[in-house]
Amino acid sequence: MSLCLLTGREGELWVGTGRGLYCFHDGAVTPLGEPEGLLGTYTYPILQDRAGVIWVGTSEGGLSRIEQGKVTATWGQRPGKSGRPGLPGDDVLALCEDHTGALWLGSSTGLTRKEGNRFTTYRPANGLSGLPVRVIHEEPDGSLLIGAGTTLCRFAGGKFTRMGTNEGYPVPDAQVLFIGRDRDGNLWIGTNRGLVCQRQGRFTLYGVADGLPNPNVKYLYHDSQGILWFGTAGGLVHFANHRFTAITTRQGLFDDNIHVILVDDQDRFWMSSNLGIFTVPRAELTACAEKRQPRVTCRVFGPSDGMRDQEGNGSRQPAGCRAADGSLWFPTTNGIAILNPVTLPYNASPPPVTIERLLADGQSLENLSPVLPVHTQTVEIHYTGLSFILPKQVTFAYQLSGLSQDWQAAGSRRTAYFSGLPPGTYTFRVRAFNRDGVASANVAEVRFSIPAPWYRTRLAYAGYLLLALSLIAEGVRWRLAALRRLALRLEQTVAARTAEIYQQQEALRGQRDEIERKNAEMLESIRYAERIQRALLPRAGQLTTTLTDAFVVYLPRDIVSGDFYRKNAVKPCTLGQGYKAHAVLSSQTCDKIAV
Incomplete structure (x- = not known):
């Protein structure tokens, strides 16, 4: 029994009862599961056929047909809980509609063709190369490519042909996770051992060494700009100009395990993962892959938005679909999660933001004291944003003026940590954003300062300067004295060497004079001989x-x-x-x- 009602500033409805207070708000997700008539909780492939009918396969409830949002028929192995009989088992792991309008189903027991109420099943005894069948893909020539167990086989003319090394297929024993063709006609096969591409009849295997973050490749989307996007178990992959670029949680992606990629009319990517469903604008993802921005911002959907279980399912195809009305259908571990991007609730109310407390070296300071103790090593600032609609999805950004003028994205974290701050005056500012990105009207801030110890004061620095100048002057004096002593030693050395040279010169002059005397004597003797010779x-x-x-x-x-x-x-x-x-x-x- 309700005792009172109140509409909050964010449009939420508060109901007071004898058992407590309840808050209600519009959810973004419409669940469809067992309470709505779906047989089974674990949903896997979801397919919309040409007539607009939604087909859903489950792990234990067979096949369900959904029209106008309601379950209208189910099929299983036998009548009763599983609905109408006809299937070889109660699990449906893959769906495909061929060019004739027939529906093909993959299961742990074989490959089944449904035409009207008639079912035809092909098992390993009929030539099927393996079990279970997780992926079914129709080729342009009408043949089927089938991911069966750890094999890839082709079904054409009623016969199965296993693809192996003789056909050039490089991973004949790998588990196939998806099969698809891009707009250029190239065939892409995602496996648990890498990504295979067939161009002009030749197969090429791409792996971690080529830029993939993980060898498990689960989904392919070819966008309007000609870029290929792959969902893997290690993140989202951008493929352009023959180069793979991974976007992961390190770049802000909500989760790395991507099951499916769906796109709405506003060019936003919608992806399911083990942690929930999230969306990012394609332009933001492209800018991040091209290194034009460092991170992406994701809007996340989970149980608080109406999902009965946040964990999505994948590796069975198709792992989700976009319906004709623009709604997006995602399989989960508890039914189907349906979102309509056009009618998503929008919270235009800015969340108030406040600073709760300031801690210095783990000690809380009363009244947000502006002066912290000397030698403070760590500073913690706790803040919060006030929103009753999905408060866990309120995000924050902060700035510490005095250290940096840049704003730091903090996500949903409500504490800022700083260590080793030098003495000085700082101003901490923080703003909040609700889950729709609306920023708080005000910016909460707190000013604080860290005083310098005595040996880091201005007077101490003046003393250090005088001491340094004195040391420099003494060093200069000592150096000049050393240079004078060196100059004196050089002068003495030069004088000694000069005297030695003079002595050597005197000795050489004596030797020269002696040689000249000897020469004169010899010449005199020769001239005397000449006179004798002339006399003869x-x-x-x-x-x-x-x-x-x-x-x-x-x-x-x-x-x-x-x-x-x-x-x-x-x-x-x-x-x-x-x-x-x-x-x-x-x-x-x-x-x-x-x-």
Whole structure:
């Protein structure tokens, strides 16, 4: 029994009863599960056919048909809880509508074709290469590619052909997680051992070494800009210009295990994961992948938004679908979560923000004291934003003026930590954002200062300066004295060396004079020999009186001559050989010498 009602400033409804106070607000998620007629809680593939009918497979409730948001029929292995009979088992793990309108189902027991109320099942005995069947994909030629167990096989003309190394398929023993083609006609196969691409008949395997954050590749989306996006167990992957770029929780992604990627009319990506459903604008993801911004901001949906269980399911295809009316359908561990991006509730009320307390080295300060103790090593500031609608999704950003003018995104954390702050005056500011990104109207702030110890005061620094100047002056004085001593030593050395050189010069002069004296004596002896030699030569007048045809040639090379030569008509007379100078004696003397 309600005793009172109140509408809050954020549009929430407060109901007071005899058993307590309740708060109600619009949820973003519409759940559809067992209470609504779905057989089974674990939902896997969701498919909308050409007629607009939604088909859902579950792990224990068979196949369900949903029209206009209501479960209208179910099929299982036998009648009763599982609905109409016809399926080979109560689990449906994969769905595919072929070009004829027939519905294909994959399960742990085989591949089943549903045409109207007629079911035809193919098992390993019929040539199916493995179990369970998790992925079914129709090729342009009408054949089916099937992920069966840890194999990939093709079904055409009623026959199964396992893809192996003979066909060029590089991972014949890998579990297939999705199969799809991009707009260029290239075939992409996601496995638990990497991503396989077939271009112009050739297979290429991409792995962690090529840029994938995880070898488990679960989903493919080809956007309007020609960029391929892959959901993996290690994050979202952007593929452009033959390069893989991963966006993970380190860049702000809510969770790394991406089951499916759906896109709304506002070009926002909607992804399910083990932690919930979240959405990010594609432009923001592209900017992050191209290094134009460091992080992305996700809006998250969970139990507080109406989900009965936040954990999504994947690795069975299709792992979600966008319906004709724009609503998005996600399989979870407890039914289906349905969101309509157009009708999402919007909270336009800005959340008030306040600072609760300030701690210095773990000690709380009363009245947010502006002066902290000397030698403070750590500062903690606790703050909060006030919102009764999804308060856990209120996020914050703060700034510590005096340390940095940049605003830091803190997410939903309500405590800021600073360590090793130098002495100074600081102003801490914080603002809050509700789950729709509306910022608080005010900015909460607190000012505080950390005093410097005595040895870091201005007076201490002045003393340090004087001491430094004194040390510099003393160093300069000592250096100048050292230079003077060095100059004196150099002068003494130069003087000693100069005196030594003078002594050597005097000794050399003495030796020169002695050599000149010896040379003079030798020259005097040689000139004396010359006079003797000239004295031996006959006078020209003496020869002409004796000889009518005679002459004297005396041409010494230096001062004195060497051998004497005589030549007449009878025979020559030779005294010696090897000298260029010649002396001619009288004919009688030469004759006597020759005899």
